[in-house]
Amino acid sequence: MAKEKVGREDPFQSTEKVMQTFRMTRELVAFLKTEASAKGLDLTAYVNRLLEGVRTWFGLPDAASHLLEADREALNMGRYEYILHVLFQRSLELREKGPGFDAPGAEKKKR
Known part of the structure; x- marks a missing residue:
């Protein structure tokens, strides 16, 4: 079982990654890809950033x-x-x- 990093030292970095698959509508994937591209991120990095933000109250x-x-x-x-x-x-x-x-x-x- 993967260890999860607890705390706020660096919410966008982790030494251990877990592969997870999600089903999404094409429209949602297209939206996410457009948003990621506008930020200069790949899709995985962008989705991780969004979800980590929700988890950590966006680094406040x-x-x-x-x-x-x-x-x-x-x-x-x-x-x-x-x-x-x-x-x-x-x-x-x-x-x-x-x-x-x-x-x-x-x-x-x-x-």
């Missing part, structure tokens, strides 16, 4: 990760459902304030 500092995890648990949501919830909350902010309202230099552009 421990303090932020712990807060998100506590909130997720308090809301009694799975990780996927919680990410949807956070994105929905952001969409509400965007509806009120407009796209890119918190981008660097956004205040200067509004004037």
